[in-house]
Amino acid sequence: MSDLIEQEVNKLPDLSTSQCERLKNLMDKIYMMESTQSSSAQSLIEEIMSEMSLVADLWKAVGNQ
Numbered sequence: 001m002s003d004l005i006e007q008e009v010n011k012l013p014d015l016s017t018s019q020c021e022r023l024k025n026l027m028d029k030i031y032m033m034e035s036t037q038s039s040s041a042q043s044l045i046e047e048i049m050s051e052m053s054l055v056a057d058l059w060k061a062v063g064n065q
Contacts, residue, residue, distance in 0.1 A: 005023075005026070005027055005030065006027060009023050009027075016058070018058060019055065019058050019059070022051060022054055022055045022058060023055060025051050026048060026051040026052060026055060029044055029047050029048045029051060030048060032044060033045070033048065
């Protein structure tokens with residue numbers, strides 16, 4: 001899944017530094033979730049959802065400028 005996200009991100013127009021950092025954090029967390037069988041999967045899912053929300057907020061902020 002992280003590979004698919006990276007492919008889609010590469011199709012986006014220029015991103016700000018903070019947007020790139022948020023997307024990298026999101027991809028790292030998804031990769032961690034994919035590569036582990038830990039019992040903390042729910043915690044990782046919650047972190048991923050939080051990162052996605054922050055990324056969406058950044059895009060909205062840039063779009064409103």
